[in-house]
Amino acid sequence: MSDQAHFLKKEQQSVVITRSHREAAVEPLQLGQRVREIRLSLNLTLEEASQKTGLARSTLSKIENEQISPTFTAVTKLVNGLGIDIPQLFSQPIEKKAASGRRDITRNGQGRLHPTTTYEHELLATELSGKKMVPYRTTVCARSFEDYQDWVRHEGEEFLLVLSGKIMLYTEFYQPVELEEGDSAYYDAEMGHALVSLSEEDAVILWVTA
Numbered sequence: 001m002s003d004q005a006h007f008l009k010k011e012q013q014s015v016v017i018t019r020s021h022r023e024a025a026v027e028p029l030q031l032g033q034r035v036r037e038i039r040l041s042l043n044l045t046l047e048e049a050s051q052k053t054g055l056a057r058s059t060l061s062k063i064e065n066e067q068i069s070p071t072f073t074a075v076t077k078l079v080n081g082l083g084i085d086i087p088q089l090f091s092q093p094i095e096k097k098a099a100s101g102r103r104d105i106t107r108n109g110q111g112r113l114h115p116t117t118t119y120e121h122e123l124l125a126t127e128l129s130g131k132k133m134v135p136y137r138t139t140v141c142a143r144s145f146e147d148y149q150d151w152v153r154h155e156g157e158e159f160l161l162v163l164s165g166k167i168m169l170y171t172e173f174y175q176p177v178e179l180e181e182g183d184s185a186y187y188d189a190e191m192g193h194a195l196v197s198l199s200e201e202d203a204v205i206l207w208v209t210a
Contacts, residue, residue: 030066031063031066031069031070031089031090032063032064032065032066032067033064033066034089034090035060035063035064035070035078035089036064038082038084038088038089039060039064039082042082044082046060046061049081049082052081052082053077053078053080053081053082054077054081055074055077055078055081059074075089102128104125104126104127104128106124106125106126109122111123111124111126111136111137112126114136117141117147118140118141118142118147118148118194118195119138119139119140119141119142119195120138120139120141121136121137121138121207122136122137122138123135123136124136124137132210133208133209133210134208134209134210135206135207135208136206136207136208136209137163137204137205137206137207138204138205138206138207139202139203139204140165140167140195140196140197140202140203140204140205141197141202142194142195142196142197143196143197144196145168145170145194145196147196148194150192151172151192151193151194152192152193152194153172153189153190153191153192153193154189154190154209155189155190156189156190156209156210157186157187157188157189157209157210158186158187158188158189158193158207158208158209158210159184159185159186159207159208159209159210160179160184160185160186160195160205160206160207160208161182161183161184161205161206162179162180162181162182162183162184162203162204162205163181163203163204163205163206164181164199164201164203164204165180165181165197165198165199165201165202165203165204166178166179166180166181166197166198166199166203167179167195167196167197167198167199167203167205168195168196168198169185169193169195170192170193170194170195170196171187171191171192171193172191172192172193173191178198189209
């Protein structure tokens with residue numbers, strides 16, 4: 001594993017743990033409760049929902065209170081009458097969470113340094129744990145693809161923006177491409193990739209890995 005891949009894997013471990021806990025917390029769907037949530041989100045009374053779906057008010061009430069399970073015909077009427085898709089009816093609602101208020105400011109040149117033989121990384125937003133993204137500014141020291149022992153590859157997807165200079169972006173399944181200041185690229189980070197500086201001075205890029 002390359003130095004870059006190792007440090008990215010370490011930074012992303014907390015993200016993986018967070019996802020695992022979230023997936024383990026999924027609860028079985030209660031269809032009646034879901035029908036009620038959708039009806040209320042549309043600001044409909046039972047009577048109004050009955051008129052729209054063609055289902056008796058008493059039937060809707062029994063469905064919402066888990067007293068009966070809706071037949072396929074009833075599900076069709078619900079979907080058509082409420083103007084929703086079947087996946088909406090059989091999926092957990094997205095929980096709306098209040099803003100966490102997290103923020104981290106990294107002053108110019110005050111990121112956490114992580115030099116390698118091919119890159120000089122400056123890791124940004126280091127005070128935040130469990131980040132969904134890993135941002136870092138990188139000086140590209142490599143001058144030839146031969147400077148790499150192997151492709152760099154790691155989990156996730158990656159975005160890069162050239163801040164200064166010119167680079168050659170090598171990717172495993174595409175022809176190399178030159179990128180200049182202001183150019184950007186987004187790619188699958190599990191695909192082999194590597195950067196080489198082409199400008200007189202080492203190029204500097206912003207990298208974001210998720």
